[in-house]
Amino acid sequence: MKRFLLFCICALTLPVSASEPASSPTSSMKEIEFLHWWTAKGEVAAFNLVREALDNAGVHILDLPVPGGGGDTAMSILQARAIAGTPPDLVQLEGPSIQSWAALGFLHQLDKVAADGNWQENLLPIARDVNQYQGHYVAIPITVHRLNWMWINRKVLRTYGLAIPTTWDELIDVFARLKKQGVEPLALGKEQWQIALLFENLAFGYGGADYYQRAFINMDPEALNSQITYDILARFRAISQLVKPGMSHMRWDEGTQLLIEGERAFQISGDWVLGELLAGKVSIPDAIGCYPTPSKQTGFIYNMDSFALFDSPRTHPETAKIVSQTLSSPAFLKAFNKVKGSIPARKDITLDGFNRCSVKAKADMLTASQTGQLIPSIVDSMAVSPLVQQATSSEILRFFNDDNMKPEDFILHLQNIPRGG
Numbered sequence: 001m002k003r004f005l006l007f008c009i010c011a012l013t014l015p016v017s018a019s020e021p022a023s024s025p026t027s028s029m030k031e032i033e034f035l036h037w038w039t040a041k042g043e044v045a046a047f048n049l050v051r052e053a054l055d056n057a058g059v060h061i062l063d064l065p066v067p068g069g070g071g072d073t074a075m076s077i078l079q080a081r082a083i084a085g086t087p088p089d090l091v092q093l094e095g096p097s098i099q100s101w102a103a104l105g106f107l108h109q110l111d112k113v114a115a116d117g118n119w120q121e122n123l124l125p126i127a128r129d130v131n132q133y134q135g136h137y138v139a140i141p142i143t144v145h146r147l148n149w150m151w152i153n154r155k156v157l158r159t160y161g162l163a164i165p166t167t168w169d170e171l172i173d174v175f176a177r178l179k180k181q182g183v184e185p186l187a188l189g190k191e192q193w194q195i196a197l198l199f200e201n202l203a204f205g206y207g208g209a210d211y212y213q214r215a216f217i218n219m220d221p222e223a224l225n226s227q228i229t230y231d232i233l234a235r236f237r238a239i240s241q242l243v244k245p246g247m248s249h250m251r252w253d254e255g256t257q258l259l260i261e262g263e264r265a266f267q268i269s270g271d272w273v274l275g276e277l278l279a280g281k282v283s284i285p286d287a288i289g290c291y292p293t294p295s296k297q298t299g300f301i302y303n304m305d306s307f308a309l310f311d312s313p314r315t316h317p318e319t320a321k322i323v324s325q326t327l328s329s330p331a332f333l334k335a336f337n338k339v340k341g342s343i344p345a346r347k348d349i350t351l352d353g354f355n356r357c358s359v360k361a362k363a364d365m366l367t368a369s370q371t372g373q374l375i376p377s378i379v380d381s382m383a384v385s386p387l388v389q390q391a392t393s394s395e396i397l398r399f400f401n402d403d404n405m406k407p408e409d410f411i412l413h414l415q416n417i418p419r420g421g
């Protein structure tokens with residue numbers, strides 16, 4: 001556990017930007033600090049709903065947004081604050097890290113609120129265990145995000161007479177044709193998590209859930225050394241060679257902006273892109289289409305956002321109760337997820353009024369859950385420990401950047417990642 005806490009401590013000195021409160025608290029209001037990484041336009045629109053809901057419940061948020069998609073920087077700040085003995089009160093967390101923080105004794109138990117709201121019955125099955133530690137609820141389930149989405153600027157494809165690709169080879173062919181016309185095919189920044197997410201889409205889509213689970217979650221040597229891995233890496237290299245010359249250090253939301261403007265034809269990323277498109281009043285799926293990235297069966301890679309209440313003098317039981325009751329209510333979750341582009345983590349919420357892409361995501365999630373194609377994301381913190389996640393993503397980045405790195409070396413490096421950390 002110590003290793004987890006000390007992980008990436010190099011970021012201790014990174015600044016946290018505390019933004020000005022949108023409204024001033026009244027004297028009777030409780031205050032809590034909220035650490036999260038929602039800094040893009042669509043994310044801020046969703047965050048404002050958190051602020052509003054808590055304001056109405058008498059709790060004022062001191063906002064601590066930490067830029068950096070995927071939350072790597074935010075998590076480093078959290079570790080630094082926890083080591084210093086001053087963790088924020090409310091924190092956006094994902095996946096196994098919830099259990100790690102609970103095991104270290106940092107998190108409030110939410111069992112009473114969970115029992116009153118019948119979470120056990122009302123949550124989506126994938127949202128139950130991940131928010132519990134040793135049978136106690138320790139985090140509030142908020143979103144389910146789909147990560148295997150392909151966002152497409154339809155006008156760009158129409159201009160060059162290109163059809164929507166349905167396989168990875170067709171996709172690579174479309175990328176090559178666009179390049180020939182002088183069009184940058186993919187909105188992709190040089191950040192590790194963006195590139196690792198592209199690989200995850202390809203590996204899952206090309207290999208299927210069973211292969212993906214065995215090769216990259218279980219690190220089964222047979223699956224990892226199979227021909228499928230070589231086929232995937234060949235395609236990953238082909239994509240890297242097509243897109244690298246046009247890449248810059250852009251954030252994912254800057255990429256979405258280029259997609260909207262037709263400066264890029266595709267973006268392969270989670271449905272926070274939908275939130276961004278909605279905030280930009282883009283017509284979706286008419287102008288920008290949402291298609292699952294190519295896969296043999298209907299598949300669904302997910303990550304989930306949860307909120308955890310850390311122990312601090314400000315989060316006494318009454319505040320914790322108000323916050324968790326407010327943020328787990330169906331009315332809040334419906335309003336929030338509609339704006340965020342995600343699916344509510346509760347199953348007792350209908351998607352009327354949601355965008356068509358969200359409705360499709362939910363239908364695909366249900367199909368995938370019945371066919372074994374519903375898989376937690378490695379690169380977005382749902383499937384493996386933070387150490388394994390970082391080590392895997394950094395090997396993916398290396399392979400993407402270094403045309404001379406052999407598939408054998410990639411496989412070997414992955415096999416050598418220490419597990420159980």
Ligand code: BGC
Pocket residue numbers: 037038043068069070071094145272303304305380
């Ligand atoms: C989070 C999303 C967020 C995205 C991009 C993901 O890890 O789950 O809520 O919008 O990162 O910042």
